[in-house]
Amino acid sequence: MEPTFNKMTAAGYHAIEQEIEDLKQQRPERIRILAAAAALGDRSENAEYSSAKRDLGRLESRLRYLNKQLQYAQIVQPADNDQLDIGKFVTIEFLDDHDQITYQLVGKQEANLEQQKISFTSPIGQALANHTVDDVVTVNAPNGAYQVKVIAVKRA
Template sequence: MVYYQKMTPEGYKKIEDEIARLKKDRPRRIKILQQARSMGDLSENTEYTEAKRDLGHLQSRLRYLGKQLKYAEVIEAKNYGKVNMGSTVVLKFDDDEKTEEYQIVGRMEADLAKGKTAFDSPLGQAIMKQQAGSTVTVSAPAGDYSVTIVEVK
């Protein structure tokens, strides 16, 4: 069974951009490795060992990102008035008077500091398919809390 990774078009584009950047950097890393290799005895050549490790990390990251794209399921945001993947929501937490805005994204894109929460996180699961005005209970590891959906964009 193949597991597809859900993500927004922005998340997909971000991975494509990183792959392009890494591919552009690869020739420079290969050149550094070749220069280090020409320095002589490889068993005691720290520059060679480091350059080989760095190139290996780059190649590994490229393979990983390539698989992310291969198994990506890009979900376009659709505003049916309910919270969905790609939606931006304004939330009011029960213990706070101010509101916070989050975009619902795929697991790989989640970054709370940037206002992005995963659709399958406790918060994401609780608000998915809900409408503005709904109050839901979020079952989180640290305990349950309530949140009201003020707006779905």
């Protein structure tokens, strides 16, 4: 089976690299805590040992996951055109209430609504892909369809 590559921005790729480095720096301390807890004696009833082992396991699991993300990452550079694609910023107007908001279209691993980053695989991301300024787009969301108008498209 052919591997599926995860499209992401260069910034998203570097954020994963940084998280990996941070976790690698935490690893020696977690191992030290585990060793200290193991030295306390009977591991079957040692809550500190169980907790430290679980914490180290979570860290190792997260590292494996992030390394796989990088292994199958495909960094996408936004095209130099007016069409919306990964990495570009889009300002949209919701036609029902005329509210405007600016989002960045990113890979699914980078999506974060608090930072106005939406995944290209989300319903709104899929609907907006490859559209240009003044296009009216119908978004088929789980709670019903709605329309937005593309106000601006900018490169990152």
